Amino acid sequence: MQRSKYRILGQIGQGQFGRVFCAVHRETGEIVALKDLDKDRFPTRLFLGEFAHLTSLKHPNIVSCQGLEYGKTGRYLVMDYCEGGTLRDVMESEGKLSLVHGLKIITDVLLALEHAHSRDIVHCDLKPENILLKIDRSGWIACISDFGIARLKLEAGGKGTGRGYTGSPAYMAPERFYAQYSPASDFYAVGVMLYELILGKRPFSGMPGELQSAHLNQPIEIPKSVPFLLRSTILTALQKLPQRRFSCASEMLKSVRLAAEVLAAEKYPTGFLSLAPLEVSSNDLKILFQEPLSEPITHLAVDSQQVYLAIGNRVLGRIYASNELTGNPVQQWQVKFDAPVVDLNVRPQGGFVTTKSHQETYAIYCLSKSAIDLIYCLSGGANDSETSELVPLFSRNAKTLVSAIEPQGHWIAIASDTPSKSLQIFKLPDFQSLGTSIDSPLPSQLIALDRHHGLAIFSPLEEGSDGTVFRLFNRRGRLINAFLLPITLHRITPSAIEPYRLFAIEKSDPIMGVLINLKPLKVTRIALEIVPEFILEREWGYILVDRSGQFRLLDREGNRIGRFEVPFPPTTMAAFGEFKLLVATWSERKGMLFAIDFQKIVNFKKDDEGD
Numbered sequence: 257m258q259r260s261k262y263r264i265l266g267q268i269g270q271g272q273f274g275r276v277f278c279a280v281h282r283e284t285g286e287i288v289a290l291k292d293l294d295k296d297r298f299p300t301r302l303f304l305g306e307f308a309h310l311t312s313l314k315h316p317n318i319v320s321c322q323g324l325e326y327g328k329t330g331r332y333l334v335m336d337y338c339e340g341g342t343l344r345d346v347m348e349s350e351g352k353l354s355l356v357h358g359l360k361i362i363t364d365v366l367l368a369l370e371h372a373h374s375r376d377i378v379h380c381d382l383k384p385e386n387i388l389l390k391i392d393r394s395g396w397i398a399c400i401s402d403f404g405i406a407r408l409k410l411e412a413g414g415k416g417t418g419r420g421y422t423g424s425p426a427y428m429a430p431e432r433f434y435a436q437y438s439p440a441s442d443f444y445a446v447g448v449m450l451y452e453l454i455l456g457k458r459p460f461s462g463m464p465g466e467l468q469s470a471h472l473n474q475p476i477e478i479p480k481s482v483p484f485l486l487r488s489t490i491l492t493a494l495q496k497l498p499q500r501r502f503s504c505a506s507e508m509l510k511s512v513r514l515a516a517e518v519l520a521a522e523k524y525p526t527g528f529l530s531l532a533p534l535e536v537s538s539n540d541l542k543i544l545f546q547e548p549l550s551e552p553i554t555h556l557a558v559d560s561q562q563v564y565l566a567i568g569n570r571v572l573g574r575i576y577a578s579n580e581l582t583g584n585p586v587q588q589w590q591v592k593f594d595a596p597v598v599d600l601n602v603r604p605q606g607g608f609v610t611t612k613s614h615q616e617t618y619a620i621y622c623l624s625k626s627a628i629d630l631i632y633c634l635s636g637g638a639n640d641s642e643t644s645e646l647v648p649l650f651s652r653n654a655k656t657l658v659s660a661i662e663p664q665g666h667w668i669a670i671a672s673d674t675p676s677k678s679l680q681i682f683k684l685p686d687f688q689s690l691g692t693s694i695d696s697p698l699p700s701q702l703i704a705l706d707r708h709h710g711l712a713i714f715s716p717l718e719e720g721s722d723g724t725v726f727r728l729f730n731r732r733g734r735l736i737n738a739f740l741l742p743i744t745l746h747r748i749t750p751s752a753i754e755p756y757r758l759f760a761i762e763k764s765d766p767i768m769g770v771l772i773n774l775k776p777l778k779v780t781r782i783a784l785e786i787v788p789e790f791i792l793e794r795e796w797g798y799i800l801v802d803r804s805g806q807f808r809l810l811d812r813e814g815n816r817i818g819r820f821e822v823p824f825p826p827t828t829m830a831a832f833g834e835f836k837l838l839v840a841t842w843s844e845r846k847g848m849l850f851a852i853d854f855q856k857i858v859n860f861k862k863d864d865e866g867d
């Protein structure tokens with residue numbers, strides 16, 4: 257792939273006939289899927305013939321084929337990239353799909369079929385693995401992939417599959433077992449998917465032979481609890497004789513749309529499919545200590561045995577005998593700054609504190625061990641000290657300043673609206689300039705990914721528009737790639753465990769969380785049930801809390817694994833140990849700092865659950 261226009265970001269899948277990669281165009285930054293088609297199975301003559309056919313299909317709900325790419329290692333189909341994964345992925349995870357979204361996906365699939373069938377192209381191998389999802393602000397857009405490929409497989413099939421038909425028997429219409437197909441075969445497959453979306457299982461299961469016999473002979477049973485119009489849509493689509501099914505895609509589309517409209521009018525519970533209420537037992541929550549507060553804590557951070565607490569323009573440090581943070585601290589210190597603390601981050605060098613004065617001066621300080629020892633010494637061991645002893649590493653007059661410190665504290669990226677809109681990278685701890693990119697608009701957030709790269713995030717893209725632009729930069733400040741997600745995100749939380757993974761909240765629908773894997777690009781939406789105010793990452797997953805003190809625990813894939821609540825609104829929190837939290841609350845001039853152990857609340861899903 258040396259001379260290829262594309263740089264491969266990673267493998268995203270493996271089909272029967274080859275691997276699929278996520279790749280980025282070296283010049284435009286466009287993200288595409290490269291599908292490697294095995295030369296032996298798809299001889300050039302057969303392949304090129306079908307290729308012309310494939311590229312003729314252009315529709316918003318069809319994964320379009322942009323061209324062919326020849327690389328060192330083979331020949332690739334260049335396809336539109338669908339970052340939301342497959343319908344199968346979404347079906348298998350709880351809380352990621354509502355009935356409304358499910359019906360929208362079926363509608364999208366039927367729109368695509370309407371277009372393809374009008375050009376005499378039948379898919380022949382529809383199944384949730386071939387429905388790829390793109391994300392936009394209205395939710396998922398479904399796109400059918402592999403149009404034409406199924407036919408190719410049919411021709412290459414005798415050699416490739418060792419059976420008389422190709423495709424997945426679970427979704428195959430009866431006639432397909434006799435190698436016959438028509439548009440009605442596609443409606444049958446859509447009927448099976450609709451059944452599966454609503455009932456959480458397929459109408460028939462078993463070995464291929466059993467499935468064949470069931471599709472051919474066994475009647476379909478649908479529980480009476482399924483609304484009538486949906487039931488009749490599925491029953492028509494799953495008729496054994498093709499001529500008894502819908503006569504065309506638009507007829508089935510009409511039927512699905514009508515069912516969806518009636519459901520909406522009847523206020524049928526259209527919430528998240530398979531999202532059972534989570535048991536909550538606050539008795540399982542262990543309070544390790546609590547202390548009343550006379551002022552609100554705005555920032556909290558824990559660094560093994562040391563806790564940093566920011567209150568107004570002070571930062572307090574408490575050093576404990578162990579990282580259990582129990583008992584009285586063995587040492588305490590306090591630093592008073594000229595201006596309120598607006599950011600506090602802990603890195604191996606110590607605590608990095610950003611303050612912002614009313615005159616719009618930002619200053620960044622490092623509370624390194626030696627600085628703290630000096631403060632402690634100068635104050636004669638007293639719990640107070642003035643900033644005059646602490647020189648900021650950096651200061652700047654600006655209305656807005658955003659920064660990010662590399663996880664190991666090697667560099668800091670800073671962008672501000674003045675003096676000029678630029679992104680600057682400084683080496684830490686001496687603040688030596690590593691590089692500057694001029695003319696970069698002011699990002700809404702900066703994220704340090706790893707030792708060499710960071711992300712500048714522009715969200716919203718422009719005032720009043722939807723979308724988030726992610727621009728990768730290196731530590732010399734050079735902006736490398738950019739890509740756009742058509743949803744506006746906020747509270748974007750980087751990961752200390754997997755650098756190229758982010759967790760964010762959708763601005764227009766803040767009970768939706770979004771998990772983003774950047775390499776290769778994969779976006780997963782998650783129903784959160786709360787509007788998170790703070791998000792913390794742990795090795796096992798995420799801790800989220802809303803304004804009122806409702807907590808949710810998610811595993812790394814976004815599945816809910818626990819919930820609890822605290823009685824007052826939290827102002828900040830920090831995690832320590834595996835399942836412990838420091839939470840500061842404040843309401844009506846009263847507050848509390850407490851440490852809790854929530855290990856007993858966490859209920860990890862077993863691997864075999866839900867199978």
Ligand SMILES: Nc1ncnc2c1ncn2[C@@H]1O[C@H](COP(=O)(O)OP(=O)(O)OP(=O)(O)O)[C@@H](O)[C@H]1O
Pocket residue numbers: 268269270271272273274275276289319335336337338339341342385386388401402
């Ligand atoms: N255009 C695309 N955008 C994003 N991911 C894709 C794209 N095409 C394929 N994938 C990913 O690659 C995986 C394999 O795709 P592929 O179409 O080769 O095989 P399949 O449909 O799963 O199986 P089969 O070979 O039986 O058709 C998919 O499940 C999906 O996760």
